[in-house]
Amino acid sequence: MRGAPTILHLDMDAFYAAVEQAAKPSLRGKPVVVGGLGPRGVVSTASYEARLYGVHSAMPMAQARRLCPNAAYLTPRFTLYRQVSDVVMEILGRHSPLVEPLSLDEAFVDLEAGDMLEAAETRAAREVGARLRVMIREATGLSGSVGLAGSKMLAKIASEEAKPDGLYLIEPGAERELLAPMPVRTLPGVGPATAEVLRRAGLTTVGDAAEAGEAELLRLLGKAHGASLYAMANGWDDRPVIAERDAKSVSVEDTFDVDLTERTLVQAHVARLAGRCVERLQAAGRSGRTVVIKVRSYDFSTLTRSETLRGPTDDPSVVREAAARLIDTVDTTAGVRLLGVGVTGLADFTQEDLFAQAAAAAEAAGPAEGEPHAVGAARAPSEEEDAKPLADRRWLPGRDVWHAEHGFGWVQGSGVGRVTVRFETPDSAPGRVRTYPVDDPGLQPADPVPLAAMAGREGRSSGGGTGRAE
Missing domain, CATH: 3.30.70.270 (Reverse transcriptase/Diguanylate cyclase domain)
Structure with a gap:
């Protein structure tokens, strides 16, 4: 410390x-x-x-x-x-x-x-x-x-x-004084299951856990988890800030307050976790060859499933589709306490033909419009998209577009053969709304307005205010 x-x-x-x-x-x-x-x-x-x-x-x-x-x-x-x-x-x-x-x-x-x-x-x-x-x-x-x-x-x-x-x-x-009244869920690694074990022992706050002593926490939670919780409850943490890691895998997981039993909700969480996993992968400048899912059931039994791809990728579509295939092999009807998605076999490059693999998988699976972390919503049209009939293009809400007459805008919504666009940029006043047929030849997908246009202006952040200062 x-x-x-x-x-x-x-x-x-x-x-x-x-x-x-x-x-x-x-x-x-x-x-x-x-x-x-x-x-x-x-x-x-x-x-x-x-x-x-x-x-x-x-x-x-x-x-x-x-x-x-x-x-x-x-x-x-x-x-x-x-x-x-x-x-x-x-x-x-x-x-x-x-x-x-x-x-x-x-x-x-x-x-x-x-x-x-x-x-x-x-x-x-x-x-x-x-x-x-x-x-x-x-x-x-x-x-x-x-x-x-x-x-x-x-x-x-x-x-x-x-x-x-x-x-x-x-x-x-001042660490212990600050932590003492906080709920035990404040501490990293304390999910609903651990919190429930502690609650049954009468330990609901961080201060309760610290006062219980290491021996009691070891008895309740086991050697590794109990020792870690005791250190955290006392504010002890000597982990260094590491700028670069030689990571062997990248993963994310969530523990749920209530066990998931609805199949569609499990699938949606897997898709969301796959997107978060790829965010971390891309932030590290890495790609990966093997997609892994982790499922912990209501009874704390845990299983993993993995799929190895033809080559390393950092494409969200590829990871999401692989994770979806893997979760389809797991029976989750009894209840899921924890879900995780990871990528292993890391590399510093991607294999180009995986983009074709992603397109083929998406076409075969026909994913629902706007699934979590869908790709392509903020990019210029690909060659494949340019080749599509105009009427087949997907105008997703929030997507950047360009109109030959009115310039940059974004999709507010679409349906029944029409697409509604608001024409504005970061530096403009709130723009006008216009509606077009989905196959209007003057309307094209576009890249986001360059980041430089976002700097130097006031009043753009959500929430506003000056915040708290210590």
Whole structure:
């Protein structure tokens, strides 16, 4: 544990939704939900305006629509999100050579390793954190929440306390006092099952777990988990910030508060996790050859299934389709407590013919429109798409388009042979809405407006305000 709060955790606020609001003037200050829009769709990110209605990530999209019917529901545009993420990570890199990205919108920074921290003290760390937030807002127009502490675990907890759009610093020596009243679920690795075991033993807060002692936690949870929980409950965490890892795999998993029994919901969560896994894979500049799923049942029994591809890939379609095939081989009717998706056999390149494989798989499977992390929604039309009849093009909500007469716009919706487009760019006023036949030859898919057009403006981030400052 460090004697100064020099580990920083940045978490961008409602990142996907905030980027969409920044890029679409008509959506600023309004509820925005990003995710899969088909019958199996799941919410990836909800703006803070949508969260006021109870919408949150991992929620089935149908439920989100019931809670907030007037929100803008958009498919993800990962090309644009990666552009913004690259800008944010570059700013973090100016503060330290040790930056550990966790996803497109989240990273740890070791301030002691940089030359912007004049002294390893609380005041200097706070000043650097505040300056970093200003730099990110000026460069992207978006807000990020910053946590500062003497360890990675506490820095991440601090950034959660700072949300939205704030800075929270945990003073060295105050860790146990701060953690004590928090629920045990605050600690990393404590899911619903572990929390229930602790609850039955009368341990509901972090302070309860610390006071119970290591021996009791070992008895309740076993050697490895009990020892880890005891250390975390006391605020002990000496993990370093690692800029580059020689990872053998990339994976993500979720533990659910209520066991999943509905098959379509299990499939939707697998699709969402596959998308998150690819985000991490791409953020690391890697590709992988083998797709793995992990399923933990209601009785804590765990199984894995894997499929090895013809070559390494970082294509979301390929990973999502492989994960879907794998989950189809598993009986989940009794209830699923945990799901995970991973990629192993990592490499630093991709095999080009896998794009043809993805297209063939998508055509054969016929995925629902706007599944979580669908690809192609933020790219210029491919050669295959150009070859399609105009009437067969899919105009997904949120997709970038170009019209020969009116210029750049984005799809608000489509159906019954018509597509509605709002013509605006990040720097424009809220634009006009026009409707066209889906086969209008003047309407074409397009790339997102360049990132540079998003910088230097005010009032673009969701939520607004100055946030909290410590």
